[in-house]
Amino acid sequence: MKRYEISFESFLSNFKKSVSKSGYKNSIQKDYILKILYFSDEHLSAEQIVNIAKSLYKIDLGIATVYRTVKFFESMNIVKSLDIGDGTKRYELNISIHHDHMICTNCGKIIEFTDDLIEDQQELVAKKHNFKLKDHIMTIYGICEDCQNK
Template sequence: MEKYEDNFESFLENFKNTVSKLGYKNSIQKDYILKILYFNDDHLSAEQIVAIAKTNYKVDMGIATVYRTVKFFEELNIVNSLDVGDGVKRYELNLSLHHDHMICTLCNKIIEFHDDVIEEQQKKVAKNSNFILKDHIMTIYGLCKDCQ
């Protein structure tokens, strides 16, 4: 997905309207965190978000503000979190179609993937177990090509 500034402005306006309709207040920190996540293809930690805000936008925000904000975004289902196994949560916007992750256990590189066969197999397993599948998270751990 190409990310253009005007697309972000539309996304931000929709976010502000949704937050307002739900009775919550918006803040400039929320706007910047959304902008950082929107324009970054990496899965960012809270510390990385703080650093990017300071470096790229000259905005100081506390780490606690970032944690509260990404938790709020998760509750609204606009941000997904991912723990690669090192105890550090990383965040990405929930804008793209469903995807899963492969995580390198040496360098913590995160590789996104989608596989229709796997998706169908999960539905089949759930159906065969008389289970209603609502959502799933698949994370595969191993070694990336650079660490093999």
């Protein structure tokens, strides 16, 4: 479902400008982690990011570096983390069209979805309670079709 309206080169350029304006330093490791997340069709764990860096880009990223970096990205609202209930956080860029997740509690499969009716209903609930909705995360846990048919 990840549909980015910005090229990786533009995204990376904007990121570097934002980091510089914030007074932080950029690094090649940050660039590669962003690249891995940008081009992935999955929600990746820190371990998966390390493995992709080694296998695809021949870069040796330490796991501590990845954890520090994704934490930094989360603080800048560039990355969102997702906990599927197995104790391992997974990460995705926060630049795609808003979507929610369904997670299979059997196999861990993550299905992204959008639903205008659900979005509208959340707005109505917030309005009913005089609550200004800024953002939300919806995660539905259940059993995917593949696991149901096993």
